[in-house]
Amino acid sequence: MRYSIYPGCTMEGPALFFLKATEAVAEALGMHLDEIPDWNCCGASEVSGVVGEFTQQVMTARNLAIAEAKGQDVLVACSSCYMNMGLTNKHFKDDPHFAQMANEALAAGGLKYNGTLKVRQIVDILVNDIGLDKIKARVKKPLTGLKVAGYVGCQTVRALPWEYDDPERPVLLDQLIEALGATAVPFPMKARCCGSSHAIAQTEIVLEHSKEILESAASNGASMLVTNCPMCQMNLDAFRGMINQVHKTNLTLPILFFTQLMAIAFDLPPAVAGLKHCVVSPYEVLAPLGVGK
Amino acid sequence: MAKKTGVFICSGCGIGESLDVDALVKVAAKECKAPVCKTNPFFCGAEGVELIKQDIAAGELDCILVVGCSNRVNYNAFDFGPSVTVERVNIREQVAWSHEPNDEDTQAMAEDIIRMFMAKAKTVEAPVPYIVEDLSKTIMVVGGGMAGMTAAIESAKANYQVVLVEKEASLGGWLNKLYKLAPLKTPFTSLEDTNLEARINEINSNPNIKVYTSANIEKTAGGPGLFDVTIKQNGSEISERVGAIVLATGAVPYDPEKLGHLGFGTSPNVITQSMFEEIAKKGTIARPSDGKEVKKIAFIQCAGSRDAERLPYCSAACCVESMKQALYLKEQDSEAQAYVFYKDIRSSGQYEHFYKAAQTAGVIFVKGDVTGVSAGNGGTLVIEADDILMGEKTMADELDLIVLANGMVPTTAFTEGAYVGCGVQVPEPEAGAEAAAAADAPVPAAPIIKSNILNLVYRQGPELPDLKYGFPDSHYICFPYETRRTGIYAAGSVRRPMDMVQAIEDATGAALKAIQCVEMTAQGAAVHPRAGDTSLPDFQLNRCTQCKRCTDECPFGAINEDEKGNPLINPTRCRRCSTCMGACPERIISFKNYSVPMIGNMLKAFEVPEEDEEKPRILIFACENDAIPAIDMAGINRLQYNPWVRIIPVRCLGSLSLVWINDAMSRGVDGVLLLGCKHGDDYQCHFMKGSELAEIRLSKVSETLDRLGLESERVQAKTISIMDYEEIPKMLAEFMEKIEDLGPNPMKGF
Amino acid sequence: MVDNKISSAPVKYDNSFAKEIYALENGHYAQICMQCGMCAVSCATHDIMDYSPRRLFNLVRVGKKEEVMRSNTMWMCTACCMCKVRCPRGIPLVDVMHDLKAMAIKQGYVDYPHAAFHQAFWQEAFSRGRVFEGGIMARFILKRGLGEIKKLLALGMKDMGMGMLKHGRVPLVPPRKIKGLKELQQIIQRAQALQEKEAK
């Protein structure tokens, strides 16, 4: 199965190891990923707040226009990227006036997008295209006994509600976790916002929200939290020192990308799992499974 | 009298696993001497049914006891024609499914039920349907507005003859006064023409519809299938025989003179919604005071409605009407400003889209309580209000026009054409009624609306009983359209406040009800809720004391009086509730398949344990409308309840005869429980007053019981609805506890 | 934070500001808000907002321009989309918030650090085609001045940066600009021109 992949800026920066793990897991499952050549930033949650939605979506559309040549579904992992790519694509399909205007703008760069692609979230592809059975079959090291909180965050499931999961109580990530042999703990904060891009401009929000999320996961018995969003991972992981300092807590829950967890269960080489990039050390939690540095 | 009773005991559906069926056969065949008694593991199947049929043919059985499932299921399977009475003896839901299997108490319960029904079968007879001669299936529609015209067209389309009576010179009713309509169809966003001419043409060109305009109804006599209506038109009287009536006389605007607090009367520029329609219809929307074109308008919602001192109810259509009228102004001048001051916007159904459309057109909605309306500069007006969403005071000034959304009052809430307020006028007690009151008539009769519309020749009064606020509906949840006069169905805003879309739907529903009524009446059968029942009350008049209890208590006004003062039933009005049977102190009213002695025999047939057995016996009279279904539901859900109860289904608690309680008590039954529907406000009783009457009657026995040294708490009435079936086990357990506290009935063994 | 108190004189609904808002790309949605409050109870950051989205929309309706433009509401929005999913009127509140931010920036209501952050992000994206954390930070600090750094340091931002560095998550050199940067910029400029034309 071939897909075009749109990594997005964070996945070639602070979340590069997410991309690496994702690529390795995809390969292990027989998927072939073609990176969209010379892709550009999707605009995240910021650009439309400066130059408006239309300009932001046109920017995003450049990626779709380039990807259209291959005609493959576009796999997106990052939540903001998925939201922008997904909404732009939908706009092209639903609104002929928009499509025409956007193509007028794209023409300035010699491009055109016909709205023929599908934009897919990676969790959607893994569960609905690859299938849980195939994933189960690929597991070499079942994660028995590992209690995991599946944290979906906000935008992936809400950008296009019901596209592939419940926007408020998503279930697919938990299914993936269970397919690896781990236990998905009940986790009411599963789809709550972590504070997202406020990390710099209003750090307190992120610290507060992240603390609540971590506490909820821990109090439900999770020994680890996995996510599919680079922003969430960063806020919950890299900001941990600040969270603990400001809120006088001692939260030690490690935060992994779910493809890292898959890499472990598939028994791929440690470098692929990229555990060393996690700021909060996961080694203690993973020791019983025989995973070391 | 039933001579030959066949008993067919089914062992399917888990009955056989829970009960000793052979022992049941013994009870039926040996003890009760049923000439035919068979068992089968699947009686409702084709083979089982065939078996019963063969026995009917061979043995000339005239009464069949199907011992198995509830009568709420498989009724078609066990229908063997009008000459064979079928009694369904429920040992499935009420025994096997709700009690411990293979337990002696469970077995005893099943055996007793068979005994009870065998006792009933002794006197039960197949009813003979009352077939009317000169029956008319014509539907008369009263009122030629949107609802009336719709009901007429729908009935005519279903191939029924229609007589349409309108008091004005032309059809259309309220539509005549309107500039445009709020949308009636998807996408529910734009104004529609009233299309009145086309609507009237459709009526006039339909050969099934006969129209009387400028016509009044002088009198309506008779009953379903044979209403004799005298119509007065242009001074002459016309007689029509019709089968059922749709009352669609609509509503009128609430009297604005009572809205002084909202500025009515202070300026000619404070007007009502209907006055605004008139202005809009003329062409330019201008101020009545000086003809200046309106640039700024405000609507005040709930003017009079939802106001404890005026109309306590929501008038349902005024929110949408104000949106519509605001759009009239926007249509004239898109820059004109329109404000709507509201309590809540109630744009129900699809009108949410219309609300959105009004917002998009720029109408500004302010949620607030208007505190004052006053004059401003240059003939303008000012509204002050508490803005609830802003949490502070707000005002709108330089208003050219203020429109009060003044709500609606049903045409039935009038006396001699004059508005009398929202409450209903209780009629002056007539001479006869007073006499009844003197003879300690137990229940106040439902107030009869005085409105000069149908002029019924009914002993109970000339119009319909009111439900609330002058609306003549009977039960707005379970049986919309039905009034408390059989065969007369209310539709549109006379039934409850509603908008045009709802009125159209309502009229269609009421037309269907009217059609059902004439068809059932033609078969001699009852309408809802005992649809299909062909039994009728028989009066043993030689013992009648003319106390008039039956006449007063019949919820449907079915009983008149003959010249001699004896009760005279109008059979087609009868709903077979048997309230009259319970009301009659002489016990002279009975049905072929339901009577005081019949139930009396049932309650004498079950076994009452001796005191030393320490098994209190409780008798339950359960109403067939909701209580029995609730008990069945408990069984279906496998809820377990006390096995020492014996249940007798009754048509309605209104049929309760105090003699039953006497008999039960003297047999040593330890407690009696009446299970009926909720009464009072928002009653659920399917016959309006049955459960209430039962409680009133009960209050009379308590004294007697106390006098006999029996604790009156032994007899209790409780209400239950089908949804509360989960409560059944608890309810019975609590009653059982109470009875155990009281100890055994001292009459035991006497 | 702005003074949330609205003056004590009775408010008068004046729709001139509302018209300005309704003319924004997604601004017209604010007009069909039915004030149910679902957004307010769903919002991730409601408790630190000056006004809930519902109230903000009502202020628009009343015509309280200064209160709206100076409020932190749109800046506090994390674009978590919960309100958008739940709004019974189907209002894409997130997009309305974006419009309000863009309008605030355009009209100089830029007191909140978020405004600077948004602009920094935009400049980074426009000038490189992709964004690089270091670049955004540099632009952000440049706009806000050193005070912002002090605030971040007080919260422990330095340790966090070091942590990231230690775990190999901060590329020190920015990634290369995209190859098609010139075309991207042409596309963006054309889009903005079209957008402006459309607004008229």
Ligand code: SF4
């Ligand atoms: S429909 Fe609207 S205006 Fe009329 S009474 Fe009801 S809430 Fe009030």
Ligand code: SF4
């Ligand atoms: S059975 Fe009911 S409806 Fe019929 S006459 Fe008796 S009380 Fe009236």
Ligand code: SF4
């Ligand atoms: S949820 Fe939607 S309709 Fe309700 S107040 Fe918020 S924006 Fe308005």
Ligand code: SF4
């Ligand atoms: S998208 Fe913004 S306004 Fe809406 S709930 Fe999330 S944070 Fe609040």
